[in-house]
Structures are given as C-alpha cells and as structure tokens.
Amino acid sequence: MSIWRQRVADPVFAGLIVALLLAVAACFPLRLVLERSVFSHIVVVDITRSMNVEDYRRGARAVSRLEFVRQSLIGAVADLPCGSAVGVGVFTEREPALLFEPIETCAGFSAISAAIEQLDWRMAWAADSLIAAGLHNTLDLLGRGDADVIFVTDGHEAPPLNPRYRPDFSDLRGKVRGLIVGVGGLSLSPIPKYDESGRRSGVYGEDEVPQRSSFGLSELPPEQIEGYHARNAPFGSERAGGTEHLSQLKEGYLRQLAEAAGLGYHRLESPEGLGRALTAPALARRQRIATDVRWIPAALALAVLMAVYLRVLLPRPGFSTSN
Amino acid sequence: MTDWALDTPYLLWGLPLMLLPLWRLPLRPAPCSWHALLPVDTASRAVDLSLRLAGAGAILALLLGSAGLHRREYTVERTGYGAHMVLLLDRSRSMDDSFAGRTPTGGEESKSAAAERLLSGFVSSGRNDLVGVAAFSTSPLFVLPLTDNKAAVLAAVHAMKLPGLAQTHVSKGLAMALSYFGDDSSAGSRIVLLVSDGAAEVDPxxxxxxxxxxxxxxxxxxxxxLRTAGSHGIFETPDNPEDDNAQARPERYLHLFFSSLGIPYRAYEAEDADALERAIADVDREEQRPLRYAERVPRRDLQAFCYLAAALALAWLVAAKGMEVAR
Structure with missing residues (x-):
C-alpha cells in the first residue's frame, strides 16, 4: 500500500482533508436563489371620534383605541420580514387619505413608525364616519395595486347608515385582497369629547349625536312610521333615542363587510395578534432572492472536524503503547 | 468592537467545542518507553501548542462564520449640498384639476400629478437633503419626519396622485411644517417648500x-x-379697492403675510407644468449650501475572513498530520 493510500485510509487524516476542502469552499461566494415570504400592506386607520374611546388597557392604564392601534401597528411593522413594505393612510368621512405608498420596512422603519406615532384624530378633515362607503372607496383607490389593504376601524357608522343605501361591494370582490381589523371592546363605552386645542371636555351625550339616519328615504314603508310626513318628517316625528353616543366594536357588521368585499377579518386584541394577522400566509407574496448559503459548507466542515476529534478520543483498534 | 455583530448569536453555544482540540491532538501518539527520557524541546512544544490552537481556532472561525459575523452598518459625517427641508403639500380637492381649472381630460395633467412628477425628480436628484413631508387640506397631516430615506420621501410624494380631500387650510399646515424643526437652528439651512394651488385667510x-x-x-x-387659469395671482393688486382684503384675495394676502415675516422668502407663480419645473429648478439652485449629513456605510460581511482563517488553520493541521511518521 502506497503511503498516500495508507494516509487517506486513516479516517482522521481523511476527515481533516474533507474539513479543509469544505472550509476553502466556504471562502468563495455561494448563493442560492430562494423564495421567501414578504408582505406589502397599505394600512388605513380610522381616525374618527369613536376611535378615541378608551376601552383598551395597557397595564393598569386605560388607553384609547387609536393609541392601542398605533402601538400595535408599530410592533407589527417591526415584525415584518425585511423586504416587506408598508404604506399608511387615514380614513374619515368616506374618503381615505394615503400618507405614503408602501415603504420597505427595514430601511424605512424609523420613518414609518414616526408617521404611525403621529396618527391622531385631529388629522381628520371631516367628522363623519361612513365606514362602508369609506371601505369601498379605500378598496377602490388603494386595493387595485400590489398591496393588500388593511382597514383598521371600530365599525361605528356615524351617522347611522340607512340600510336602504348600503354600498355594493360586488364590483370589487375578488379584485382586492386584505383584512379588516376590528378595534374596540364589545361593550358600549362613552366617546370622549375634545375641544379644538385637544383638551378633553367630557363625553358625548345622547342628544349630541344623530341617533338614526335621516338620509334619503326610510327603509320602512310610510304607514309604519309614526308621524310620517313626506316633506317635513320623512323619518317620522318621534324623537329618536338610542345608544349611538356610545361606541362598541361592531364586529358582526365588520364581518359582514369583510364577507361582502372578500376580505379577511381580525379582531385587535394584542400587538402580537396583529403581527400574526399581518404575516398570515394568505397575505404573503413570494419574493425570489439570492441568499448567502456559505454557512452550509462551513457547518459541514465543523461537523467533520468534530467527528475527527471525537474519533481521536476513541480507543484505537490495533494500537498499543507496549509497541 | 461594539460595531461587530452576529446574525445568529446562539451558535456561540458551540464555543465549548473548542476545548476538544486543546485537549487532544488529532495525531497518533508516538510511542516512547519513558517520557522522562525525552529532552525538553522548545520547538516541539511550540508545534504542539500551535496544532492545538489551530484546531481550536478552526472551530472558532467556523462558528463565527456560520453565525454570520459582520461589521454593523454605521454612519459617517460628510459634507454635501442640501438642506433640511419640509415639503408642505396641498392635498385639497382643487389640486386634482388641471391648470386650466377643469377635470383633466386626454393628455392634460392635473396640478397634483404635475407637482408629483416634478417633485419626484427634485427629490431623487443628487442632493443630500434631509426631507420631511407634511400635507394639509382642512386639517394638517403629518406624513414623514425629516429623513434621508429617499425611497420613503418618494413614496410620500407619489401619494399626491390620489384624489384630494377637502379645502385648503394653509395656516394649520404651516404650523405642522414648522413643528418638524427643533429650536436649535444651527443645523444647516432650513426650508419650508409650500406647494399649493390656493390659500386661505390666516386667522390672527x-x-x-x-x-x-x-x-x-x-x-x-x-x-x-400653482395658479389656475383665470384665478387671481399672488402679485396682482385688485382693480377694485373693495376687493383688496383677505377674504376676496387670500392668495395675495398670504403672500403679503409671508413677505412681512422678515425671513428669506420667495414666491413663484406657476401657470403650467413648465413654470413649475423652472420654479423647482430655481429652488434647487438657490439651496446649494453645504450641509453636514450622515452617510450610511453599509454593513460589511466578515464571513469570508472567518472561513479563510479556518482553512489556514486546517491546512496547518493537515500538513502536520501528513508529516506523521508512518508505522
């Protein structure tokens, strides 16, 4: 047997050679094109008054829906894998305002989180909160691009929606992808009132908000409406009472809207939950990227090297010190 | 050393493996009858030690490499040309009309689209500005803080293409834009670039x-x-003195207000996209002052060095093993 054969037959020597070759291989660029999941979201946040309701808790402190949304969103954006993109918009009345188109979340995190931090009800340019119409316009304007629309709202229509005039989502169904995030508690809570400079001044009372829709024609036939008058009182003369000055998460309604528009639904309960909802496989897009895989030969080299040293520890067959 | 980092630090749990090569050499022990008979040989000791260290070093290098050793991204201060600038953009509904004051048809471009296109060019040119974006209609909208992330600023400028909101409430927008700047006015020149197609009275x-x-x-x-055809210009004095008030001519009065501030101020009246382009080019020229800005030095991957070190250490082990006296 030649000396080389003999050497290579020695598992320790062979192992060292293999480890060396693998380490040398790892010195060269080695890339594999892999697919990974990234996300592209346009988050549209309802900033109407009912979002000021303080029915979330952080620690012992009651926080408003909007504040909880801000915190949760920043956490969720931080959890998105690099290469994902997030755009932010706000919603009030029936129109969304896009602040910026999706920005890559790793390089742009500080900018995105600063913008989310500043979301405030005082940005609202109108006081109405026509959720269904707003959702329809949002999907129509923003949902046709590459991004999924994440519509964050408590579902509180103000003034109440006349059931006769519900927006029709059939034109958008299947063309848009996204999620409605329901915000708020399930029990009724008072809506705080703020003055122009942002100071809090009590809560809305029963007679300070419209308790029923007075738009268009009533859904009821005139003979069923108390005190009906076609011109002066198309919705009847009875004083409308109700709970519209209190707010709760209208979950059933939002689920219904999500169903109609072909969107998913998620109830905001924790920042982690929102993070999971925003990285749901249904919203993932595949992105092909070249990934550095030099760690593979390096790890193999390490494994072989460890095997060599463990082999050294074993008692050698045929070796004896008396020789 | 604080700027070095690992992608997967938990691989460092493998570090105790380094003890193995320090303890045992991967060489066949040469038999000898009595150790005490061997003379103390410094060279042999050194080789012995170097082989043990080579084994341990190879393991360390492979672990650090596969854990993704890198030098973190850091910033260096450089001097370039630019400014700290807040773009204050009008998002009122009238911005969606053409310069002729109609809904754009055919080849016409709306005011917002023209502003979006030309501002995009301005932002992506080679300036080193720190740009923030604010918008306003009836209420001010905080869009982006001062940032050097050009992609983000472009994303915010592109959002202008979407339909506008309501009215032009300029004083709230200005207050929002000014809030972007801290009280320390030493850091470079500070600009507010207001792009609007209308104005409103500034309340006392x-x-x-x-x-x-x-x-x-x-x-x-x-x-x-952005002057719409047929509307009043900001430099025009009304013929009828009765019209010379802030309600009738808010644009003119806003211009007078700005002129009276005692700050460097310039107004441009753009009646079409070309005039807008000239105005933006003029701002670009004017604002070529030196600015200290932070440049990002991207992270530097150090895996290759780790693997090279491991390969050298292993080569030394292989050489030693290869020189083993065969029996």
Whole structure:
C-alpha cells in the first residue's frame, strides 16, 4: 500500500482533508436563489371620534383605541420580514387619505413608525364616519395595486347608515385582497369629547349625536312610521333615542363587510395578534432572492472536524503503547 | 468592537467545542518507553501548542462564520449640498384639476400629478437633503419626519396622485411644517417648500404664532403657487379697492403675510407644468449650501475572513498530520 493510500485510509487524516476542502469552499461566494415570504400592506386607520374611546388597557392604564392601534401597528411593522413594505393612510368621512405608498420596512422603519406615532384624530378633515362607503372607496383607490389593504376601524357608522343605501361591494370582490381589523371592546363605552386645542371636555351625550339616519328615504314603508310626513318628517316625528353616543366594536357588521368585499377579518386584541394577522400566509407574496448559503459548507466542515476529534478520543483498534 | 455583530448569536453555544482540540491532538501518539527520557524541546512544544490552537481556532472561525459575523452598518459625517427641508403639500380637492381649472381630460395633467412628477425628480436628484413631508387640506397631516430615506420621501410624494380631500387650510399646515424643526437652528439651512394651488385667510391667532416660529426657527420659505387659469395671482393688486382684503384675495394676502415675516422668502407663480419645473429648478439652485449629513456605510460581511482563517488553520493541521511518521 502506497503511503498516500495508507494516509487517506486513516479516517482522521481523511476527515481533516474533507474539513479543509469544505472550509476553502466556504471562502468563495455561494448563493442560492430562494423564495421567501414578504408582505406589502397599505394600512388605513380610522381616525374618527369613536376611535378615541378608551376601552383598551395597557397595564393598569386605560388607553384609547387609536393609541392601542398605533402601538400595535408599530410592533407589527417591526415584525415584518425585511423586504416587506408598508404604506399608511387615514380614513374619515368616506374618503381615505394615503400618507405614503408602501415603504420597505427595514430601511424605512424609523420613518414609518414616526408617521404611525403621529396618527391622531385631529388629522381628520371631516367628522363623519361612513365606514362602508369609506371601505369601498379605500378598496377602490388603494386595493387595485400590489398591496393588500388593511382597514383598521371600530365599525361605528356615524351617522347611522340607512340600510336602504348600503354600498355594493360586488364590483370589487375578488379584485382586492386584505383584512379588516376590528378595534374596540364589545361593550358600549362613552366617546370622549375634545375641544379644538385637544383638551378633553367630557363625553358625548345622547342628544349630541344623530341617533338614526335621516338620509334619503326610510327603509320602512310610510304607514309604519309614526308621524310620517313626506316633506317635513320623512323619518317620522318621534324623537329618536338610542345608544349611538356610545361606541362598541361592531364586529358582526365588520364581518359582514369583510364577507361582502372578500376580505379577511381580525379582531385587535394584542400587538402580537396583529403581527400574526399581518404575516398570515394568505397575505404573503413570494419574493425570489439570492441568499448567502456559505454557512452550509462551513457547518459541514465543523461537523467533520468534530467527528475527527471525537474519533481521536476513541480507543484505537490495533494500537498499543507496549509497541 | 461594539460595531461587530452576529446574525445568529446562539451558535456561540458551540464555543465549548473548542476545548476538544486543546485537549487532544488529532495525531497518533508516538510511542516512547519513558517520557522522562525525552529532552525538553522548545520547538516541539511550540508545534504542539500551535496544532492545538489551530484546531481550536478552526472551530472558532467556523462558528463565527456560520453565525454570520459582520461589521454593523454605521454612519459617517460628510459634507454635501442640501438642506433640511419640509415639503408642505396641498392635498385639497382643487389640486386634482388641471391648470386650466377643469377635470383633466386626454393628455392634460392635473396640478397634483404635475407637482408629483416634478417633485419626484427634485427629490431623487443628487442632493443630500434631509426631507420631511407634511400635507394639509382642512386639517394638517403629518406624513414623514425629516429623513434621508429617499425611497420613503418618494413614496410620500407619489401619494399626491390620489384624489384630494377637502379645502385648503394653509395656516394649520404651516404650523405642522414648522413643528418638524427643533429650536436649535444651527443645523444647516432650513426650508419650508409650500406647494399649493390656493390659500386661505390666516386667522390672527395662528398669525402671531407663525410669525414667531418662522423667526425663531430661522426658516427660509418658498411658495410655489400653482395658479389656475383665470384665478387671481399672488402679485396682482385688485382693480377694485373693495376687493383688496383677505377674504376676496387670500392668495395675495398670504403672500403679503409671508413677505412681512422678515425671513428669506420667495414666491413663484406657476401657470403650467413648465413654470413649475423652472420654479423647482430655481429652488434647487438657490439651496446649494453645504450641509453636514450622515452617510450610511453599509454593513460589511466578515464571513469570508472567518472561513479563510479556518482553512489556514486546517491546512496547518493537515500538513502536520501528513508529516506523521508512518508505522
């Protein structure tokens, strides 16, 4: 047997050679094109008054829906894998305002989180909160691009929606992808009132908000409406009472809207939950990227090297010190 | 050393494996009858030690490499040309009309689309500005803080293409734009670039506040007024003195207000996209002052060095093993 054969037959020597070759291989660029999941979201946040309701808790402190949304969103954006993109918009009345188109979340995190931090009800340019119409316009304007629309709202229509005039989502169904995030508690809570400079001044009372829709024609036939008058009182003369000055998460309604528009639904309960909802496989897009895989030969080299040293520890067959 | 980092630090749990090569050499022990008979040989000791260290070093290098050793991204201060600039964009509904004041048809471009296109070009040119974006209609909208992330600023400028919101409430927008700048006015030149197609009366309360802030914060103000055909210009004096008031001519009065601030101020009236382009080019030329800015030095991957070190250490082990006396 030649000396080389003999050497290579020695598992320790062979192992060292293999480890060396693998380490040398790892010195060269080695890339594999892999697919990974990234996300592209346009988050549209309802900033109407009912979002000021303080029915979330952080620690012992009651926080408003909007504040909880801000915190949760920043956490969720931080959890998105690099290469994902997030755009932010706000919603009030029936129109969304896009602040910026999706920005890559790793390089742009500080900018995105600063913008989310500043979301405030005082940005609202109108006081109405026509959720269904707003959702329809949002999907129509923003949902046709590459991004999924994440519509964050408590579902509180103000003034109440006349059931006769519900927006029709059939034109958008299947063309848009996204999620409605329901915000708020399930029990009724008072809506705080703020003055122009942002100071809090009590809560809305029963007679300070419209308790029923007075738009268009009533859904009821005139003979069923108390005190009906076609011109002066198309919705009847009875004083409308109700709970519209209190707010709760209208979950059933939002689920219904999500169903109609072909969107998913998620109830905001924790920042982690929102993070999971925003990285749901249904919203993932595949992105092909070249990934550095030099760690593979390096790890193999390490494994072989460890095997060599463990082999050294074993008692050698045929070796004896008396020789 | 604080700027070095690992992608997967938990691989460092493998570090105790380094003890193995320190303890045992991967060499066949050469038999000898009695150790005490061997003379103390410094060279042999050194080789012995070097082989043990080579084994341990190879393991360390492979672990660090596969854990993704890198030097973190860091920033260096450089001097370039640019400014700290807040783009204050009008998002009112009238911005969606063409310069002729109609809904754009065919080849016509709306005012917002023209502003979006030309501002995008301005932002992506080679300037080193720190740009923030604010928008306003009836209420001010905080869009982006001052940032050097050009992609983000472009994303915010592109959002102008979407339909506008409501009215033009300029004083709230100005207050929002000014709030982007801290009180320390030493850091480079500070610009507010207001792009709007209309104006509104500035109420006396905000007027006082704005006057103070513009002065205190050392702001340079540019106003690009997108003038719709047939509307009143900002430099025009009305023929009828009865019209010469802030309600009838808010644009003219806003211009007078800005001129009276005692700060560097320039107004441009753009009646079409070309005029807008010239105005933006003029701002670009004017604002070529040196600015200290932070440049990002991207992270540097150090895996290759780790693997090279491991390969050298292993080569030394292989050489030693290869020189083993065969029996």
């Amino acid at each position: 309360d905000s007027e006082l506040k704005l006057r103070r802030w513009f002065k205190e914060k050392g702001i340079r103000l540019y106003w690009i007024f």
